[in-house]
Amino acid sequence: MSIVDTSAGRRRPSIRRSLLAAAQGLALALLSIGVSLALFILSVVSIALIVTGVGVFTTPVVLSWVRMHANQRRLLASQWSGVAIPPPYRPLPRDMRPGVTGVVERLIFLLKDPATWRDILWLLVDAVAGFVTALFPPAMIAYGVEGLLMMLGLWRVMGDGYWYGFIRVEGFVSGVQCALLGAALLATAMWVNPYLVKAHFLIARSLIAPTRGAQLARRVERLYETRHDAVDSSAAELRRIERDLHDGAQARLVAMGMSLGTIEALIEKDPAKAKELLAQARSSSAEALTELRDLVRGIHPPVLAERGLGDAAKALALRMQIPVEVDVELPGRFEEPVESAAYFAISEVLTNAAKHSGASMVWLDIHHSRSAGDMLRIAVTDNGRGGASLDKGTGMRGIERRLGSLDGVLAVSSPPDGPTMVTMEIPCEIVVAGPTGS
Amino acid sequence: MRVVLAEDLFLLRDGLVRMLEAYEFEIAAAVDNGPELTRALAELQPDVAVVDVRLPPSFSDEGLQCALEARRNRPGLPVLVLSQHVEQLYARELLADGNGGVGYLLKDRVFDVEQFIDAVRRVASGGTAMDPQVIQQLLSRRAQDKPMANLTAREKEVMELMAQGRSNAAIAAQLFITERAVAKHTSNIFGKLRLPPSDDDNRRVLAVLAYLDRG
Numbered sequence: 292m293s294i295v296d297t298s299a300g301r302r303r304p305s306i307r308r309s310l311l312a313a314a315q316g317l318a319l320a321l322l323s324i325g326v327s328l329a330l331f332i333l334s335v336v337s338i339a340l341i342v343t344g345v346g347v348f349t350t351p352v353v354l355s356w357v358r359m360h361a362n363q364r365r366l367l368a369s370q371w372s373g374v375a376i377p378p379p380y381r382p383l384p385r386d387m388r389p390g391v392t393g394v395v396e397r398l399i400f401l402l403k404d405p406a407t408w409r410d411i412l413w414l415l416v417d418a419v420a421g422f423v424t425a426l427f428p429p430a431m432i433a434y435g436v437e438g439l440l441m442m443l444g445l446w447r448v449m450g451d452g453y454w455y456g457f458i459r460v461e462g463f464v465s466g467v468q469c470a471l472l473g474a475a476l477l478a479t480a481m482w483v484n485p486y487l488v489k490a491h492f493l494i495a496r497s498l499i500a501p502t503r504g505a506q507l508a509r510r511v512e513r514l515y516e517t518r519h520d521a522v523d524s525s526a527a528e529l530r531r532i533e534r535d536l537h538d539g540a541q542a543r544l545v546a547m548g549m550s551l552g553t554i555e556a557l558i559e560k561d562p563a564k565a566k567e568l569l570a571q572a573r574s575s576s577a578e579a580l581t582e583l584r585d586l587v588r589g590i591h592p593p594v595l596a597e598r599g600l601g602d603a604a605k606a607l608a609l610r611m612q613i614p615v616e617v618d619v620e621l622p623g624r625f626e627e628p629v630e631s632a633a634y635f636a637i638s639e640v641l642t643n644a645a646k647h648s649g650a651s652m653v654w655l656d657i658h659h660s661r662s663a664g665d666m667l668r669i670a671v672t673d674n675g676r677g678g679a680s681l682d683k684g685t686g687m688r689g690i691e692r693r694l695g696s697l698d699g700v701l702a703v704s705s706p707p708d709g710p711t712m713v714t715m716e717i718p719c720e721i722v723v724a725g726p727t728g729s
Numbered sequence: 730m731r732v733v734l735a736e737d738l739f740l741l742r743d744g745l746v747r748m749l750e751a752y753e754f755e756i757a758a759a760v761d762n763g764p765e766l767t768r769a770l771a772e773l774q775p776d777v778a779v780v781d782v783r784l785p786p787s788f789s790d791e792g793l794q795c796a797l798e799a800r801r802n803r804p805g806l807p808v809l810v811l812s813q814h815v816e817q818l819y820a821r822e823l824l825a826d827g828n829g830g831v832g833y834l835l836k837d838r839v840f841d842v843e844q845f846i847d848a849v850r851r852v853a854s855g856g857t858a859m860d861p862q863v864i865q866q867l868l869s870r871r872a873q874d875k876p877m878a879n880l881t882a883r884e885k886e887v888m889e890l891m892a893q894g895r896s897n898a899a900i901a902a903q904l905f906i907t908e909r910a911v912a913k914h915t916s917n918i919f920g921k922l923r924l925p926p927s928d929d930d931n932r933r934v935l936a937v938l939a940y941l942d943r944g
Contacts, residue, residue: 573840576840577837577840580836580837581837584813584814587813587814588814593783593812593813593814593816594814594816594818596788596789597782597783597789597790598789598790602818605818606816606817606818606819609816609817609818609821609866609870610817610866611870612869612870
């Protein structure tokens with residue numbers, strides 16, 4: 292979890308930002324005292340009513356509202372203050388039974404998820420501490436403005452006995468004092484308002500972000516899934532290789548051996564026929580070689596072994612039917628599984644772009660970044676018609692799985708009319724430093 | 730003609746030595762690793778080197794790197810590179826210095842002994858021998874290009890063979906046409922692709938390859 296500083300960064304204080312924070316604070320305060328409190332009461336009542344049976348049906352609904360509400364706050368946190376709060380919820384099991392049994396199942400699942408209870412606790416904290424922190428920014432501005440107005444004549448209206456802060460409003464002199472205090476408040480608001488909004492989100496984060504336990508549980512689940520996929524796909528791959536060898540090179544070698552046997556028998560009786568068979572045997576061996584070469588390319592491309600990912604990608608780009616502009620910035624070589632997964636992912640994405648996008652140009656960008664942990668980043672962009680998605684064809688899902696076993700991710704952005712951009716990220720370290728030859 | 734040969738698999742190396750000796754090449758050295766190849770190329774000054782891309786100790790593209798290095802030290806040193814797979818990337822690197830005397834062939838091509846020996850001789854005399862697979866990849870990529878689309882089917886055939894480095898006589902023999910016809914086709918090709926005409930065979934081949942590899 293990291294806090295990405297975007298809006299509430301170390302920039303100069305500005306009136307605009309301070310006012311914006313005040314408006315955000317006001318909105319958050321309303322959400323906290325209104326929605327959070329209401330949902331807290333609803334949840335408690337609904338859970339209490341489970342005993343009577345009614346709660347069984349209301350609770351899942353109320354809890355889904357709670358989650359929507361919490362998710363909205365997570366979204367605002369990242370948009371307004373750059374505070375990242377990942378959702379902690381366990382994914383719902385897919386095979387829920389229908390009817391009443393399903394509802395009960397769902398209820399039990401929700402109640403077993405610790406995130407549910409933390410959400411409810413947060414509702415209460417949000418309605419108190421969250422409300423107060425959120426209210427500060429607009430209140431300071433409003434109170435500061437009131438102080439200025441005091442000087443401008445409001446002191447006449449308020450009359451004796453009104454306290455502005457620690458100042459008793461009695462006349463113009465005290466009005467000026469009020470204005471000074473108001474100005475001081477406004478100046479303070481300029482500095483602290485964005486930080487107060489951020490503080491509000493940090494309070495929320497302490498409760499509605501995944502706990503360490505939840506994070507680990509999720510990680511274990513993900514590892515279990517990806518390991519399963521990896522084992523599955525490598526078994527399928529081995530099966531494919533076996534079949535290719537069996538039907539291809541192996542069969543050709545058998546045919547060649549047979550031809551050679553016949554040639555041995557014929558060489559004295561019928562030299563012309565023997566010669567013909569020899570030519571056949573030679574072409575069989577050439578075909579066997581071609582097949583083996585294709586097979587090897589599919590297992591581990593020779594350029595990748597010889598030159599590493601950068602040059603292998605360049606070689607791949609040269610094989611494409613459409614022009615591919617390659618931009619590689621890699622300080623060295625990666626572990627073989629990473630290079631191999633990245634290579635095949637690039638190959639699949641480029642092939643898709645060439646086949647389906649109708650693009651006239653593709654840009655391939657490969658670089659390694661150290662900013663947020665060592666990360667290999669690959670972006671493939673084309674100027675085609677767009678509308679690509681992960682679910683069209685099995686290829687992309689296969690890539691996703693393969694990258695997944697390395698903790699890598701794949702994202703596709705492809706609006707109708709394009710352009711399509713496929714980005715991949717694989718966490719990895721450089722194992723051999725030095726340029727990969729270019 | 731003195732040959733330095735680098736191939737790490739004993740059977741293939743032995744076979745190549747026998748084949749080259751049968752065609753009256755003199756084997757100056759037959760080595761099985763990169764460092765020895767570098768030394769042999771520097772010390773023995775062969776007329777041509779036949780080199781496998783992948784060699785010990787690193788089993789990466791050691792052979793290719795040695796060959797490129799030797800050509801940097803002695804520009805135009807004829808080198809024929811053999812590989813289990815061909816890559817345009819490698820072909821481009823070999824052709825980059827524009828000096829000629831370069832060959833790049835699949836290992837399968839040794840099956841056709843005559844043609845292989847012809848390729849070795851061609852490279853030794855400063856010509857070019859590019860694997861048909863490389864040329865086909867280049868051609869298929871450029872098939873949609875405007876100037877290329879203007880070529881007739883026959884002209885494309887001639888261009889393909891020319892890009893492989895074949896002489897006019899060899900092209901004529903393969904396509905069953907006269908050498909005069911080949912010469913006419915080549916001048917048409919150069920006209921349509923707007924390449925500067927040249928009488929020198931090697932220059933012409935390099936010009937065509939450079940054209941195909943552009944962009």
